[in-house]
Amino acid sequence: MRLTPTRRQLDYLRDLGASKESAKELKLLGLSDHLSTRYARLADDVYTQNVALLKRRLGASALFALLSTAAYYGAYAFVAFQTISGRLSVGTLVFLAGALGGASGQHPTDLLDLLEHRRPGAFPDGFFWTSSRLNPR
Numbered sequence: 001m002r003l004t005p006t007r008r009q010l011d012y013l014r015d016l017g018a019s020k021e022s023a024k025e026l027k028l029l030g031l032s033d034h035l036s037t038r039y040a041r042l043a044d045d046v047y048t049q050n051v052a053l054l055k056r057r058l059g060a061s062a063l064f065a066l067l068s069t070a071a072y073y074g075a076y077a078f079v080a081f082q083t084i085s086g087r088l089s090v091g092t093l094v095f096l097a098g099a100l101g102g103a104s105g106q107h108p109t110d111l112l113d114l115l116e117h118r119r120p121g122a123f124p125d126g127f128f129w130t131s132s133r134l135n136p137r
Helices: 004-018 020-029 032-084 090-103 107-116 124-134
Strands: none
Touching: 004 020, 004 032, 020 032, 032 090
């Protein structure tokens, strides 16, 4: 989203520096060092922003994983406590433990799906670019 203009500049600079048509002008005007320096600076900016984004996503993923694990084992503890205190029968305990056990493989992927949106691109701007290209309005 914020990276789109920067990535466009990177694409432009890469195309400009690698095309046969612009090679003579770049050599004649001595712009190759300027273009490569500018490209390196922009690429470093993109890298820095991507690292910051990934760190935020890692923190959110860890928080959601911790939250879901705590809720999962908290549900087990609640059912066990209710059974020990006599509010639930042993049969209900077995039923609820089986239901919780069946859900054990499901909760981590649900939260990861929510965080990652299972999209084709690695970052949100890649996702929006891809979806807009596939579904033109």
